[in-house]
Amino acid sequence: MHEATLTIGQLAERSGVAPSALRYYERLGLIHAARTGGNQRRYARTELRRVAFVRISQQVGVSLDEIREALDSLPAGRTPTPDDWAALSRAWRDRLDERIRLLGKLRDDLDGCIGCGCLSLQRCTLYNPDDSLAAEGPGARLVLPRD
Amino acid sequence: MHEATLTIGQLAERSGVAPSALRYYERLGLIHAARTGGNQRRYARTELRRVAFVRISQQVGVSLDEIREALDSLPAGRTPTPDDWAALSRAWRDRLDERIRLLGKLRDDLDGCIGCGCLSLQRCTLYNPDDSLAAEGPGARLVLPRD
DNA sequence: CTCGGACCTGAAGCGAACTTCAACTCAAGG
DNA sequence: CCTTGAGTTGAAGTTCGCTTCAGGTCCGAG
Numbered sequence A, B: 001m002h003e004a005t006l007t008i009g010q011l012a013e014r015s016g017v018a019p020s021a022l023r024y025y026e027r028l029g030l031i032h033a034a035r036t037g038g039n040q041r042r043y044a045r046t047e048l049r050r051v052a053f054v055r056i057s058q059q060v061g062v063s064l065d066e067i068r069e070a071l072d073s074l075p076a077g078r079t080p081t082p083d084d085w086a087a088l089s090r091a092w093r094d095r096l097d098e099r100i101r102l103l104g105k106l107r108d109d110l111d112g113c114i115g116c117g118c119l120s121l122q123r124c125t126l127y128n129p130d131d132s133l134a135a136e137g138p139g140a141r142l143v144l145p146r147d
Numbered sequence C: 001c002t003c004g005g006a007c008c009t010g011a012a013g014c015g016a017a018c019t020t021c022a023a024c025t026c027a028a029g030g
Numbered sequence D: 001c002c003t004t005g006a007g008t009t010g011a012a013g014t015t016c017g018c019t020t021c022a023g024g025t026c027c028g029a030g
Helices: A008-015 A019-027 A046-060 A064-072 A082-115 B008-015 B019-027 B046-060 B064-072 B082-115
Strands: A041-044 B041-044
Touching (some): A008 A019, A008 A041, A008 A046, A046 A064, A046 A082, A046 B082, A082 B046, B046 B082, B064 B082
């Protein structure tokens, strides 16, 4: 017990992520594993933290691809320090703030806008939030949760 | 101009939703259209509101299937009143509140938890939120560790 | 009446994030 | 040594929310 490395089943149980998902993450380069002579994965305990970071980032609304980019920015060679992780999470924090802000606006406008008489949807603050519309050309494009 | 019904192109332009998406919504029973003799769709102007409701609901994080259920609860037969819409949106508002609350918690814990020394992920408030979290998108489910 | 752009349908494709399957191999307890 | 459960692979399947495509039809301005 409490050995140096974890099997995929152990990592799965400790992280709450299915083995199939862990293999998938590995294919995407989100996590890494050493191999035994018999080709089985053995995970360093630090991978637990990577998995946690992945899952938390997903809750923030970040795609696995972006998460990979973020993880790639961790120092190669040495085990990341708490400060390394904190730096990573600060970037996410900004996204989170923005997301919370938008949802708050949505909430504030919800009753009024849905209930109101306006059919002029393109002008509606709710339907056409000023921030998420920047690009996308002419007409009212509704750009969604991604940003 | 300003005619009684809208073609799919007009509804698309006014709502900012692609014609293909509108046809898709119709297949799912989210919106409805009358047909001309030549089988082309003609939308009542009230459909604009349904489309708006769909898009707004998506931002709240509700699936199209749940949105359909909600729309089905609108009074059949008569055109929904502002009050009908307001009732509908109040339910969403609760979800929104919950979602904002969870994201706020995520934010509050983010630096501390990711940066901290705990590897005891299953106990981490962040990783293992006590509440069930609405999934962000397809497949992006948070599978909680067994308590 | 003609022309071209808007519209129709069903089927297929897409991308994200996985899961499932089949057919194996590995590893640890008895 | 043998059994059994855990692990391996690549390929294919799944769900969601659409978009794209092919092969046609409609309709309104000229």
